[in-house]
Amino acid sequence: MKIEEEIEIKGRLGLHARPAAKLAKALNGLKAQVLIGRGEKLVDARSILDVLTLAASAGTRLRIVAEGEEAEKALNEIKRVLEAYA
Amino acid sequence: MKVLRGLGVSAGVAVGPAHLMFPGHIKVSRTRIAPEETESEIARLKKAIEATAEEIEKLKKELPPNLGEVHAILEAQRLIVKDPSLISEAEELIREGFNAEWALFKVLKRYEKAFSELPDEYFRERYRDLVQMVERIISTLQGHRDLPNEERAIIVAQDLSPADTVSLKPDFTLAFVTEAGSRTSHTAIVARSLGIPAVVAAKGILKEVSPGDLLAIDGTTGEIFINPVEEIISEFSERARRFERLKVRLHQVAHLSSETKDGRRIILRANLDLPEEIPFARDYGAEGIGLFRTEYLYVSRRELPYEELLFETYRRVVEDIAPHPVTIRTLDLGGDKFASVLDLPEEINPALGLRAIRLCLKEDHLFRTQLRAILRASAYGKVKIMFPLISGVAEFLRARNLVEEIKEELAREGLPFDPEVPVGAMIEVPSAVAVADLLAREADFFSIGTNDLIQYTLAIDRGNEEVAELYEPLHPAILRFIKTTVTAGHRAGIPVAMCGEMAGDLLYVPILVGLELDELSMNPQSLPEVKLFIRELEFKKCRELVEKVLNLTCQDEVKEAVSEVFGPHIRKFSRSLWFE
Known part of the structure; x- marks a missing residue:
């Protein structure tokens, strides 16, 4: 299963180290490949380093592509983590 | 031998070889x-x-x-x-x-x-x-770590990462010295909680020190001696012994009551920035926190702190200092304290500009979030709320009404808080002194902030070297203003505290006692000596001194009058714990 969604980064600092760390931890162990980024430039959402190099400041719209058995769960996890920092 | 001076952020002394970390x-x-x-x-x-x-x-x-x-x-x-x-x-x-x-x-x-x-x-x-x-x-x-593992050493670095600071265990680390840093930097916080002496903001240290150089550092004074001469080394072993004795004595002094010989009690409290400092305040015998500054969470981060973070921080303070109370000062930003997250416009005259309570009343959302967090924390112990830079009654009431609004809001949400939480005004603007009698009817307590009160009353910017010598805490105008404030407070039946630097200076203590302040709040380190000094004083004599100095014409005369009566006492107690 492959699902895609676009979300807006809220919170003044954008997608900074703490949410990036939370993201990596939340996705750990889930059976899904999750990519995040802009347009065709997508990176592994489990990589805190790559997520930081997106430099996604507040208001950035990011594309999320999740694929695999637990794709939907992964997407929900991402939304949950990012909401907590909005 | 070379001597440098940094900022002493964690007490204690150490002598040992330098270990440079790059x-x-x-x-x-x-x-x-x-x-x-x-x-x-x-x-x-x-x-x-x-x-x-x-x-x-x-x-x-x-x-x-x-x-x-x-x-x-x-x-x-x-x-x-x-x-x-x-x-x-x-x-x-x-x-x-x-x-x-x-x-x-x-x-x-x-x-x-x-x-x-x-x-x-x-x-x-x-x-x-x-x-x-x-x-x-x-x-x-590579099977090694850039740490001293054989010999105990003094770690010298540009700055230390939190992981570095924590991993440098007391077994190996005699002290930290960093070129960068401040009182609230990670190195400082971690060093204090581990009890390792530390000096930060030691400009030039990396240039001056070579690996293996002998260093002698004092985490109280911030002194750093590079390749010290014999006398300094023996002086430092004496300081080390004194520091050990001091720690023992602190505990003895901490339990003593702070009252004059003739039975006048003055409550002594601590000024703090971080919950991490509470154990030290306790060690030094503080009967609560007279001033908890709340700016740290706003200036140390790149985003505004959210309510939960503030609440958790305040709750920890409230619980850790219990059964004693904590006076939480609402956000005192603007002016010289600038939070980059707020995007404040640059002002020509920031000391007279949009700062402290003015900023909070304007940026209402900011203030509401903080008040919610403070009020929620009040359910866990004794909290008092204090507004900084109050200049008149209407301003105080606006802030106070907001507190009431938020109480109702929390009640509707079913969140617990202390409905009786005292709300007070910081007295640091001359206009507040002029209407102190009117303010005293609305406020539950006063706390005099001397640093700003002196600056605004005498129109002296202490940071300006051209006029700094005109900054006179004992100027008769200041003493009269304190007197006016205390009298107005006591007539209305509310306590009057002082939480400026003046409160921790022995020279001023007899006057402050004689002016009938109920509470003095200061840096924790000053508490033991101030307490011992108060125990030697007679309230009656302090009042007589005040009667006299209120009619003197300048600071020099006041100083002379104080020395005349209390000089020998002050010399005896000044830094007595350190240099006995």
Whole structure:
């Protein structure tokens, strides 16, 4: 299963180290490949380093592509983590 | 011998060899790996990564529970060590025939480029976290760590990462000295909680010190002696003995009551910025916190603190200081204290501009969030709310009404709070003194902030060297203003405290006692000597002194009058605990 969604980064600092760390931890162990980024430039959402190099400041719209058995769960996890920092 | 001076941020003295740490200075050599060795080289890398991640996990677990912020940083750094992209890229390079160290180094260089091109400074800066972590993995690979493991040493560095500071255990570390840093930097906080002496903001230290140089440092005064002469070394062993005695004495003094010989009690409290400082305030005998400054969470971060973070911080303060009370001063930002997250416009005259309570009443959302957090914390102990820079009754009432509104809001949401929480005004603007009788009807307490009161009353900017000598705490105008404030407060039946620097200075103590202040709040270090001094005073004599000095014409005359009566006492107690 492959699902895609676009979300807006809220919170003044954008997608900074703490949410990036939370993201990596939340996705750990889930059976899904999750990519995040802009347009065709997508990176592994489990990589805190790559997520930081997106430099996604507040208001950035990011594309999320999740694929695999637990794709939907992964997407929900991402939304949950990012909401907590909005 | 050379002498430098930094900022003493963690008390204690140390003499020992310097051990220099140079973060960002990795030496790696490049070797070819034969195809049949590839798998074992990858295994070596993975083992080092696991070991490093575990090491950080362990540091995190051993962290004193009060270092929450450091905890979060270590967690992010641990995840960087285990980053899947970092590992897979390094693995690929090893497959191309490079050794693990070189592979990591190459990946680091790749990220250096990626990070340096980012438009936002915050994200660019995260490269430093990566460097620190790659350094750790490489030193694990090389089987050594850039730490003194044989000999106890004084660590000298530009700055220390939280992981570095925590991993430098007291067994190996005599003291920390850093070129950068401030009282609230991680090094300072961690050093204090581990009881290791530390001096930060020691400008020039890296240039002046070579590895193995003998250093003598004093974490109270901030003094650093490089290759000290014999006399200094023996002076330092004397200071070390005194410091040990001081620690013993502190505990004895902490339990004594702070009252004059003729039975007038003056409550002594501490001024603090961080919950981490509470154990020290207790050790020094504080009967609560007379001024909890709340700016740290606003200036140390790149985003505004959210309600839960504020609430958790305040709740910890309230619980840790119980059964004593804490007076929480609402946000005192603007002016010289600038929070980058607020995007405040630059002002020509910031001391008279949009700051403190004015800013809070204007940026209503900011204030509401903080008041909600304070009120929620009030359910867990004794909290008092204090507004800074109050200049008149209407302003105070606006702030006070907001507190009432928020109480109703919390009640509707079913969140607990103390409905009787006292709300007071800081007296630091001359206009507030002029209407102190009117304010006293509305406020539950006063606390005099002398630093600003002196600056505004005498129209002297203390930071301006041209006029700094005109900054006179004992100017008769200041003494009269204090008198007016105390009288107005007591007539209305409310207590009057003082929480400025003046409260912790022995020269002023007899006057402050004679002016009938109910409470003095100061830096914790000053508490024991002020208490011992108060125990030697007679309230009656202090009042007589005040009667006299209120009619003198200038600070010099006041000083003379104080010395005449109390000079020998002051000399006896001044720094007596340190230099007895």
